[in-house]
Amino acid sequence: MRRRHEGQGLFSYPTPFTPPTTEDDRLSWLRLIRSHRVGVATFYRLMAEHGSAQAALAALPGIARGAGVARYDPCSQAAALREVQAGRAAGARLLCRGEPGYPAALATIADAPPVLWALGDMDLLERPMVALVGARGASSLGIRMARRLAEGLGAEGYVIVSGLARGIDAAAHAAALGTGTVAVMAGGVDHVYPAENATLAADIASRGLRLSEQPPGLEPMARHFPMRNRIIAGLARVVIVVEAAAKSGSLITARIALDQGREVLAVPGHPFDGRASGCNALIRDGATLVRGAEDVLAALASLPEALPTGPAPARRAPGGAADAPRPVPVPPASRDEGREAGAGAGPLQRRILDRLGPSPLSEDQLIRDLALSAAVVAPELVLLEMDGRIQRAPGGLLSRA
Numbered sequence: 001m002r003r004r005h006e007g008q009g010l011f012s013y014p015t016p017f018t019p020p021t022t023e024d025d026r027l028s029w030l031r032l033i034r035s036h037r038v039g040v041a042t043f044y045r046l047m048a049e050h051g052s053a054q055a056a057l058a059a060l061p062g063i064a065r066g067a068g069v070a071r072y073d074p075c076s077q078a079a080a081l082r083e084v085q086a087g088r089a090a091g092a093r094l095l096c097r098g099e100p101g102y103p104a105a106l107a108t109i110a111d112a113p114p115v116l117w118a119l120g121d122m123d124l125l126e127r128p129m130v131a132l133v134g135a136r137g138a139s140s141l142g143i144r145m146a147r148r149l150a151e152g153l154g155a156e157g158y159v160i161v162s163g164l165a166r167g168i169d170a171a172a173h174a175a176a177l178g179t180g181t182v183a184v185m186a187g188g189v190d191h192v193y194p195a196e197n198a199t200l201a202a203d204i205a206s207r208g209l210r211l212s213e214q215p216p217g218l219e220p221m222a223r224h225f226p227m228r229n230r231i232i233a234g235l236a237r238v239v240i241v242v243e244a245a246a247k248s249g250s251l252i253t254a255r256i257a258l259d260q261g262r263e264v265l266a267v268p269g270h271p272f273d274g275r276a277s278g279c280n281a282l283i284r285d286g287a288t289l290v291r292g293a294e295d296v297l298a299a300l301a302s303l304p305e306a307l308p309t310g311p312a313p314a315r316r317a318p319g320g321a322a323d324a325p326r327p328v329p330v331p332p333a334s335r336d337e338g339r340e341a342g343a344g345a346g347p348l349q350r351r352i353l354d355r356l357g358p359s360p361l362s363e364d365q366l367i368r369d370l371a372l373s374a375a376v377v378a379p380e381l382v383l384l385e386m387d388g389r390i391q392r393a394p395g396g397l398l399s400r401a
Contacts, residue, residue, distance in 0.1 A: 018047070018051075018052075018098070019096055019097060019098025019099050020053070020096050020098075020099070024054075025052075025053065025054075026094065026096055027077065027080050027081070027084070028052070028053035028054045028057060029053045029096050029114055029115060030075075030080045030083060030084070030094070030115055031053070031057055031074060031075040031076070031077060031079075031080045032046065032047075032053045032056055032057055032060075032074070032075070032114075033114045033115055034075040034079065034080065034083070034215065035057070035060060035074040035075040036072070036074075036075075037385060037386045037387075037388055038060070038386075039385065039392050040111045040112075040113065040114065040392075041111060041385075041392050041396075042382055042385055042386070042392075043114050044114075045378065045382050046059070046060070046063075046382075057074045060072065060074045061073070061074070063382070063383070063386060064386055066383060067383040067384070067386040067387040068387055069386065069387060083215050083216065086190075086215070086216040086217055087117050087189070087216045089216075090117075090119060090189065090190040090216050091119055091205075092117045092118060092119040092189050092190065092210075092216065093117070093118050093119075093122065094115060094116075094117060094118075095115065095116040095117075095118055096114065096115050097112055097113070097114050097115070101118075101122055101125065102116065102125075103116075103125045103235055105129065105234065105235055105236070105237070106231065106234040106235050108234075109230070109234040109260045110396070111230060111394060111395075111396070112234065113213035113231065115213065116211055116212070116213055117188070117189040117211070117212050117213075117214075117215075117216060118189070118209060118210070118211055119189045119190070119205050119209070119210040119211075120204060120205045120206070120207075120208055120209035120210055121180075121207070121208060121209050122209065124159050124180050124181075124182055124208065124209045125182075125209070127157065127158070127159045127180060128157070128158055128159065128237055129158065129159045129160070129161045129182065129235045129236045129237065130153050130158045130159070130160060130161070130236050130237060130238055130239075130240065130296065130300075131160075131161045131162060131232050131233060131235065131236035131238070131239040131240065131253070131257070132146055132149060132150060132160055132161075132162050132168065132169070132172035132240050132242060133162055133163065133168060133169060133229075133232065133239065133240070133241055133242070133244075133249075133250045133253050133254075134146060134167060134168025134169070134241055134242035134243040134244055134250050135167050135168055135242075135243040135244055135245065135248065135250065135275045136165050136166045136167040136168075136169075137166075137167060137275070138167035138168045138171070138242070138243050138275065139243065139273070139275060142167075142168060142242050142243040142267075142269075142275065143167070143168070143171045145242055145267055146168045146171040146172045146175070146242050147171050147172070147174070147175040148175075148292065148293070149172070149240065149242070149290070149292070149293055149296065150171070150172040150173075150175035150176040150181075151175050151176070151179075151293075152292065152293025152294075152296075153176075153293050153296060153297070154175070154176045154178070154179030154180060154181075155179060156293070156297060157179075158179075158180075158300075159176070159179075159180040159181060159182055160172050160173065160175075160176035160179075160180070160181045160182070161181070161182040161183075161184065161232055161235045161236055162181070162182075162183065162184070162232065163183070163184055163185075163186070163225075163228055163229070163232055164183040164184070164185060164192075164193075164197055164200070164201060164204070164210075165194070165197075165249075166194055166196060166197065167243075168242045168243060168250075169183075170197055170200055172242075173200060173204060173208070174200060174203075176208075177203055177204070177207050177208060178207075180208060181204060181208040181209075182208060182209045182210075182211060182235065183201065183204045183208065183209070183210045183211070184210075184211050184212070184228050184231045184232045184235070185210055185211065185212040185214070185220075185228065186212075186214070186220035186224040186225045186227070186228040187212065187214055187218045187219050187220035187224060188212055188214050188215055188216040188217045188218040188219075189210050189211065189212040189214075189216055190216045190217060191216075191217060191218060191219055191220070193219070193220050211231065212228075213227070213231065225249060226249075226252055226256075226393055226394050227394055229249065229252055229253040229256055229394065230256045230260070230394035230395070232253055233253055233256045233257035233260055233262055234260055234262075236257075236262060237262065237263070237300060237303060238262060238263040238264070238265055238296065238299060238300060238303070239253060239254060239257040239262055239263070239264050239265070240265045240266070240267070240290060240296060241253075241254055241264070241265070241266045241267070241278065241279050241282060241287075242266075242267045242279070243267070243269060243275045243276060243278075243279060244266075244275070244276075244277075244278030244279055244282075245274055245275055245277055245278050246274070246277040246278050246281065247278075248278055250278060251278045251282070254266075254282060254287075255395070256394050256395050259395045259396070263288070263299060263303060264282060264287045264288075265287055265288040265289075265290045265295070265296060265299055266278075266279040266280075266282040266283050266287040266288070266289065266290060267279055267289075267290045267291075268280055268283055268289055268290075346380075348370075348372075348376075348377075348380050349380050349383065349384055349389075351370060352366065352370070352377070352380060352381070352384060352390075353384070353389060353390075353400060355369055355370065356390060356398055356399060356400040357399065357400050358399055358400060359399065360393050360397035360398060360399045361397065361398055361399065362395070362396055362397055362398070363381070363396045363397070363398055364396065366398060381398070388401055389401050
């Protein structure tokens with residue numbers, strides 16, 4: 001399927017790229033991303049404005065006050081240290097974006113996790129990866145296809161990455177244990193879900209690699225799975241969907257992969273089988289049809305050597321001039337006291353809230369609808385996120401909280 005972007009991310013601000021250099025820096029990164037209402041996008045915006053995680057942590061209470069949160073405490077150093085100790089107790093290693101060992105392909109996506117916990121063979125992160133995803137309630141033919149693809153691609157030197165779910169994911173991981181597999185966890189790197197995959201997860205920890213951006217011990221919630229899916233797609237050169245219903249998590253992964261500039265491939269299925277409807281739709285819309293590992297290898301051979309790199313350049317205004325990145329301001333205390341749907345929000349924030357609903361909308365589309373520059377809208381989005389009024393999803397999507 002044709003890539004939606006070439007070398008561009010979805011976010012409209014330049015992501016800073018200054019990796020931590022000391023243990024104190026790494027702890028500050030962990031504190032910032034674990035602070036209440038600080039997601040990945042807000043983490044990078046704060047880093048861009050304040051230059052370091054330490055400075056961003058110091059500024060957070062003032063930003064929260066500007067957003068109407070009277071009492072706000074960032075994640076404490078003691079809490080971050082407890083997480084580090086829990087990770088080490090599980091045998092995992094903390095990776096910060098930009099450090100040696102952090103997967104290079106994943107670092108190219110706009111919403112790359114600032115931190116990752118890794119458990120197992122770190123050398124696998126240096127090798128090229130292919131993602132294999134599909135239905136949890138997979139058919140026998142789907143399971144056989146996943147195994148055959150994983151074995152064939154593994155024999156050619158590719159690491160198989162998937163999400164450790166039942167069905168297609170589990171079959172792909174098991175078939176690739178001997179050649180290299182990475183399981184991306186929705187919860188903590190030490191929390192296996194579903195429990196039926198406990199033995200497989202243990203095998204992956206000893207012979208492959210488990211990855212998670214969540215704190216060790218965290219039990220996954222529904223919102224963590226799309227976040228996990230963006231990591232699966234971000235690690236891989238291509239994403240192969242083996243079986244997927246018309247509305248499924250595998251199709252979310254495919255959409256995220258396209259947003260990241262990855263190639264999407266799909267295995268066709270019988271039109272009467274609901275588990276094949278998503279794959280057939282992908283092929284209809286331009287995804288490469290996969291009959292075996294040879295088709296995947298041919299698609300890989302046609303790709304450029306380098307993955308798309310870096311976030312999107314600054315958005316160009318209608319007149320053609322690029323918007324320069326501006327600081328995230330701490331707004332004055334005397335904000336408009338309007339009591340409409342966005343009670344307590346200023347005029348622009350109310351306009352943003354009026355545009356958003358429960359269905360996700362891309363940040364780019366929101367900015368176009370508002371007919372304002374990204375530099376004007378971005379600070380207000382940070383404040384609304386800090387205030388818990390909006391939520392972010394992978395792929396630069398926003399919705400009303």
